[in-house]
Amino acid sequence: MGSKRQTVVLFLAALTVVLSSPLINELQPGEEWPQRNSVRQPVADDQTEQTLTEDFSTDDPAPAAVVEDAIIVAKTIERDHEPKKIDYSGSQVWQVSTTKSGARQVIGRLRRRNLISTWGGNQSSVDILIKPNVVENITRVFKRESIDYNVVIEDLQKRINEENPPLDNDEIELQDRRGHRMTWKQYHRLEDIYGFMDYLAKTYPSIISVKSIGKSFEGRDLKILRISNGKSDNKAVFIDGGIHAREWISPATVTYFIYQFAEYFDVESDDIKGIDWYFMPVVNPDGYEYTHTVDRLWRKNRKPGYRACTGTDLNRNFGHHWGGKGASNSPCSEIYRGSNAFSEPETLALSEFIKSSAANFSAYVTYHSYGQYMLYPWGYDNAVPPDYKDLDNLGKKMAEAISKTGGSQYQVGSSSGLLYPAAGGSDDWAKSQGIKYSYTIELSDTGRYGFVLPTSFIVPVAKENLAGLRVLASQVIKE
Structure with missing residues (x-):
C-alpha cells in the first residue's frame, strides 16, 4: 500500500506541475483575445470530485485514501493500464x-x-x-x-x-535545429502538434497567440492558435480538425495551414492578413492519442459511457437538431450522439468559445476525411438554408482552386443531399449561430487508402486545400 500511495503522490505532483504551467503567450501583447464574457470550463474539478465522492454511501467503511485514489483513477482513466494495441491483420x-x-x-x-x-x-x-x-x-x-x-x-x-514510417536521421537532426518537430512528412503525436503551436507563439508574438479553451475528458488541453495583425475591424475565420480521431490527414492539413500563414505572413496577400484566423487542429485529443497508442481506427472521444461502451461521436453531439437522423442513441455505436447536446467537454468548450468570442466570425471550416467532398448545411435533414446558393457557389470556386492546384476532384453540395442525413454536426451548429460560410470538407482520398492515407499525401492534400482556403478568404474579405 505504501508503494501505491507513493506512486499516487508522485502522480499528483506531476499533474500539479502540468496544470499550473502558464499558457504560452495566452494573450497577445497589448491586446486580449476578444470575448464577450468568460469562457466556461466544461467540467469544474470540484463538481467532478463531488460526484465521485457521492458514489460512496455514508456508511461505507472505505477510508478517505481509497476515495482519493478512486478520484485519481477516474481522472486519469488508468493511463498506466492501457490495453494492448489492436492488430488488424487479415482485416x-x-x-x-x-x-x-x-x-x-x-x-x-x-x-x-x-x-x-x-x-x-x-x-x-x-x-x-x-x-x-x-x-x-x-x-x-x-x-x-x-x-x-x-x-x-x-x-x-x-x-x-x-x-506512417519513421523519419530518417537527417530529418530528425533538422527537427532539433528548427526548434519544433513538425515536418508534414509524418503524422505527429499531440505533443508535437502542441509544441509546434507554442513554438510559433514564442517566435512570432506580434501576430500569434495560443490559448487553451478547456480540457478534454482525460484532462488534455484543447488548444487554439490565433493569427492576427491586431486590427479591430478584421473579420474572423474558425478552422478545426481532428473531431474524428482516426482521420489523421485532418490535423496534418490544419497545421500545414498554420505553418504557411505564420512563416510567410509578411508576404501574404491582403486577404489573408485582413482576417483573424483561429485554428484548432485537434478537437478530440484523447481519441487522437488513442489512435496512436491502441486502436488506429478509433473514431469517438474517450469518455466512458453505458454498457461498458466508450466514447461519443463529437460530430453528432452539437446542439442544432441534436439527436435527429443519422445519429445513434446506442453508446456502442460509432455514431453515438451522447446523452444530450454538448454532453462532451470537447464540444462544449468549442461551442462556448465561439459563442463567447467577440470575433466577427464569417466562416467556419471543419476538416475531415475521407471522400473529397465540399459539404455545407444542412446535415440534419434533406434541406438547405435560404442562402444555400451562396454556399454552393463559393464551394464550387474552392473546389475549382483545389483541382487546378493538385488535380483532386471535390464534389460540392449539402451534407444530407450529397451524402446522407447526420444530425448534430458542427457545421450545422456553426451555421445556426449566424456564421454564413460553414463547411465540412472531407479530404482525400476517395477510398483506395481511406483513413490510412500514407504520409506522402500530406503535403499534396494540404497544398491544394490551402488554395481552396485562399478562395474562401477572398470571399470573406469582399463581404
Whole structure:
C-alpha cells in the first residue's frame, strides 16, 4: 500500500506541475483575445470530485485514501493500464455497390450485428471494414443477395504498418535545429502538434497567440492558435480538425495551414492578413492519442459511457437538431450522439468559445476525411438554408482552386443531399449561430487508402486545400 500511495503522490505532483504551467503567450501583447464574457470550463474539478465522492454511501467503511485514489483513477482513466494495441491483420476493406434494391438494408443488418463497420460512402456505394473471421460469411451473404463489391484493402494491418514510417536521421537532426518537430512528412503525436503551436507563439508574438479553451475528458488541453495583425475591424475565420480521431490527414492539413500563414505572413496577400484566423487542429485529443497508442481506427472521444461502451461521436453531439437522423442513441455505436447536446467537454468548450468570442466570425471550416467532398448545411435533414446558393457557389470556386492546384476532384453540395442525413454536426451548429460560410470538407482520398492515407499525401492534400482556403478568404474579405 505504501508503494501505491507513493506512486499516487508522485502522480499528483506531476499533474500539479502540468496544470499550473502558464499558457504560452495566452494573450497577445497589448491586446486580449476578444470575448464577450468568460469562457466556461466544461467540467469544474470540484463538481467532478463531488460526484465521485457521492458514489460512496455514508456508511461505507472505505477510508478517505481509497476515495482519493478512486478520484485519481477516474481522472486519469488508468493511463498506466492501457490495453494492448489492436492488430488488424487479415482485416479487409470492401467497396460495396448499393445500387441494387435492398443492398443498404443488408449492410445495415450486418452492421447492427457487429459483423462489419462502415468507413465512408456515397449515393452509390459504401466502404466497409470486415474482420478476418467473418470474411467468408460476408462473402456468402453478398453472393446470395447478388450484391457487387470490390476488395480495396486486402490486409489492413499491412496498410497501417506502411502508413506512417519513421523519419530518417537527417530529418530528425533538422527537427532539433528548427526548434519544433513538425515536418508534414509524418503524422505527429499531440505533443508535437502542441509544441509546434507554442513554438510559433514564442517566435512570432506580434501576430500569434495560443490559448487553451478547456480540457478534454482525460484532462488534455484543447488548444487554439490565433493569427492576427491586431486590427479591430478584421473579420474572423474558425478552422478545426481532428473531431474524428482516426482521420489523421485532418490535423496534418490544419497545421500545414498554420505553418504557411505564420512563416510567410509578411508576404501574404491582403486577404489573408485582413482576417483573424483561429485554428484548432485537434478537437478530440484523447481519441487522437488513442489512435496512436491502441486502436488506429478509433473514431469517438474517450469518455466512458453505458454498457461498458466508450466514447461519443463529437460530430453528432452539437446542439442544432441534436439527436435527429443519422445519429445513434446506442453508446456502442460509432455514431453515438451522447446523452444530450454538448454532453462532451470537447464540444462544449468549442461551442462556448465561439459563442463567447467577440470575433466577427464569417466562416467556419471543419476538416475531415475521407471522400473529397465540399459539404455545407444542412446535415440534419434533406434541406438547405435560404442562402444555400451562396454556399454552393463559393464551394464550387474552392473546389475549382483545389483541382487546378493538385488535380483532386471535390464534389460540392449539402451534407444530407450529397451524402446522407447526420444530425448534430458542427457545421450545422456553426451555421445556426449566424456564421454564413460553414463547411465540412472531407479530404482525400476517395477510398483506395481511406483513413490510412500514407504520409506522402500530406503535403499534396494540404497544398491544394490551402488554395481552396485562399478562395474562401477572398470571399470573406469582399463581404
